[in-house]
Amino acid sequence: MxxxxxMLLGATIMTVGLAVGAAVGLFGQATEWPFFLLTLFxxxxxxxxxxxxxxxxxxxxATADDRSAVFAAQFSLSHLCWLLTYPLAGQxxxxxxxxxxxxxLAVVALLGTLSAWVLWSxxxxxxxxxxxxxxxxxxxxxxxxxxxxxxxxxxxxxxxELHLRWPTSGN
Numbered sequence: 001m002x003x004x005x006x007m008l009l010g011a012t013i014m015t016v017g018l019a020v021g022a023a024v025g026l027f028g029q030a031t032e033w034p035f036f037l038l039t040l041f042x043x044x045x046x047x048x049x050x051x052x053x054x055x056x057x058x059x060x061x062a063t064a065d066d067r068s069a070v071f072a073a074q075f076s077l078s079h080l081c082w083l084l085t086y087p088l089a090g091q092x093x094x095x096x097x098x099x100x101x102x103x104x105l106a107v108v109a110l111l112g113t114l115s116a117w118v119l120w121s122x123x124x125x126x127x128x129x130x131x132x133x134x135x136x137x138x139x140x141x142x143x144x145x146x147x148x149x150x151x152x153x154x155x156x157x158x159x160x161e162l163h164l165r166w167p168t169s170g171n
Contacts, residue, residue, distance in 0.1 A: 003053040003060075004120055010049025011113040017043035018106035025099030060126060063160045128157040 017039055024035040054074065062070040085108060093101035131152045132142055141162050145155030157163060 003057045004122065006049050007053050007057070008113070008116055008120070010046045010051075011109070011116060013046030013049065014043050015046075015106060015109040015113045017046055018102050018109050021102035022099045022106060025097065025102055060156075061158050063158050066158075066160065126156055127154050129154040130157070130163070132162065 021036065021039045021043070024032055024039055028035050055071075058070050058074055059067065085105065088108075089101045089105055092104050127146075129148045129152055134151070142151065142153050145153040147153050157166075159165070
């Protein structure tokens with residue numbers, strides 16, 4: 001199974017959990033506390049499903065030389081997101097209440113989840129057929145992997161000095 005399915009399912013679970021948290025805060029006065037705890041548990045399950053495979057995903061698409069930089073970049077990006085959303089949640093919670101904070105974070109999560117569903121290709125193969133130029137480094141590199149016609153081959157793909165961008169259907 002690819003990392004895409006559990007990660008997108010986890011993001012969807014988090015988004016729905018945040019929306020349910022807003023509804024519980026608005027309509028669940030008598031049972032608010034138990035439902036709130038259950039909602040936090042569901043959000044945690046979704047978060048775990050999203051974050052746990054991320055290390056495998058990062059490792060898969062980074063070369064050994066770049067791996068530490070890729071993990072550091074992901075760490076920095078995730079903490080930047082927390083730096084923005086934690087104060088946002090707190091300020092909205094203080095100003096407008098817990099249901100509003102849940103609602104705004106549900107919208108933020110929905111935007112991220114929809115973006116991931118749209119931008120992350122369902123055909124996310126680990127090995128890609130692609131072409132290279134005719135310089136010496138590319139010609140030597142074409143000897144690796146599985147040949148696929150003149151100037152084309154297939155292997156586990158990562159961005160590096162010979163693969164500067166993701167291949168499109170034509171290359």
